[in-house]
Amino acid sequence: MPEKIVFLNGEYLPVEQATVSVLDRGFLFGDGIYEVIPVFGLKPLRVDEHLQRLQNSLSRISLDNPFDDESWKQIFDCLLEKNPGEDRAIYLQITRGAHPVRDLKIQAENRPTIFMMVLQVGVVDVTELEKGIKTVTIDDFRWHACDIKSISLVANVMLREQATQSGVVDAILVREGYVTEGTASNLFMVKNDVLITPPTSQHLLPGITRDLVLELAEENGIACEVRQIAEAELESADEIWLTSSTREIAPVVNLNGKDVADAKAGPMWKKMINIYQQYKQELRQA
Ligand SMILES: Cc1ncc(COP(=O)(O)O)c(C=O)c1O
Numbered sequence: 518m519p520e521k522i523v524f525l526n527g528e529y530l531p532v533e534q535a536t537v538s539v540l541d542r543g544f545l546f547g548d549g550i551y552e553v554i555p556v557f558g559l560k561p562l563r564v565d566e567h568l569q570r571l572q573n574s575l576s577r578i579s580l581d582n583p584f585d586d587e588s589w590k591q592i593f594d595c596l597l598e599k600n601p602g603e604d605r606a607i608y609l610q611i612t613r614g615a616h617p618v619r620d621l622k623i624q625a626e627n628r629p630t631i632f633m634m635v636l637q638v639g640v641v642d643v644t645e646l647e648k649g650i651k652t653v654t655i656d657d658f659r660w661h662a663c664d665i666k667s668i669s670l671v672a673n674v675m676l677r678e679q680a681t682q683s684g685v686v687d688a689i690l691v692r693e694g695y696v697t698e699g700t701a702s703n704l705f706m707v708k709n710d711v712l713i714t715p716p717t718s719q720h721l722l723p724g725i726t727r728d729l730v731l732e733l734a735e736e737n738g739i740a741c742e743v744r745q746i747a748e749a750e751l752e753s754a755d756e757i758w759l760t761s762s763t764r765e766i767a768p769v770v771n772l773n774g775k776d777v778a779d780a781k782a783g784p785m786w787k788k789m790i791n792i793y794q795q796y797k798q799e800l801r802q803a
Pocket of ligand 1: 553698699700701702703721722723724725726727760761762763
């Protein structure tokens with residue numbers, strides 16, 4: 518196994534040598550943001566869109582972007598070169614750094630902590646994916662800033678644990694009767710050949726995979742609707758999917774103990790996963 522090289526505050530180091538202060542506000546307060554960028558071959562997927570979302574998250578928490586887009590891309594290339602592989606993902610995290618006094622107040626002189634590593638996520642196995650996942654609906658008790666890709670993920674951890682305790686893989690979150698997203702994914706529903714997903718808002722993360730799926734669907738003549746989905750509508754859905762960078766497009770085959778459609782990945786999913794795999798293959802070869 519080759520040595521894992523990470524990026525920390527301008528240096529490339531073996532992971533064992535990369536250390537951060539215990540006074541870091543990321544450690545003390547969860548005061549920071551992150552990104553996960555899938556990489557196919559040597560090509561990061563939708564890198565400009567990820568960098569735009571990074572900028573949005575940073576602006577929302579009043580943290581300056583330490584680099585311009587070109588510098589970020591150079592660092593990604595360098596880190597990927599030092600951590601060879603096929604399908605991988607770049608994990609990137611920026612916190613507000615360490616300060617000698619533990620105080621919520623933002624200190625102007627704080628230097629951010631910038632950390633990046635390569636995750637060896639492996640090639641997604643479509644046959645495995647096709648088996649689908651079981652889910653339950655759970656009340657979405659998170660805050661009104663879910664559009665920020667915040668490292669404060671304790672609420673998501675609690676919701677995932679509630680799903681695990683119910684014996685399923687993930688939760689579909691519901692706020693005031695309407696579906697928001699999964700614990701680490703966005704949600705799509707298929708009804709009468711129309712692909713439907715909730716609009717972006719402060720109650721869900723604007724997923725890069727979500728946008729890509731919508732774009733590819735429209736390019737391929739699939740009718741799409743971006744609108745609120747009432748929890749009750751899920752019961753009569755033809756298909757339900759959860760999408761994310763690492764999970765790609767996962768068909769939901771069981772919800773709250775009841776099979777979705779005939780408990781198999783549906784025809785729209787089969788069409789879309791092929792389009793998605795094709796898109797990835799073109800990216801690898803570009
Ligand atoms: C809460 C949440 N929603 C949605 C997503 C999907 O986003 P993306 O498609 O950019 O991976 C994630 C990914 O981690 C997430 O954590």
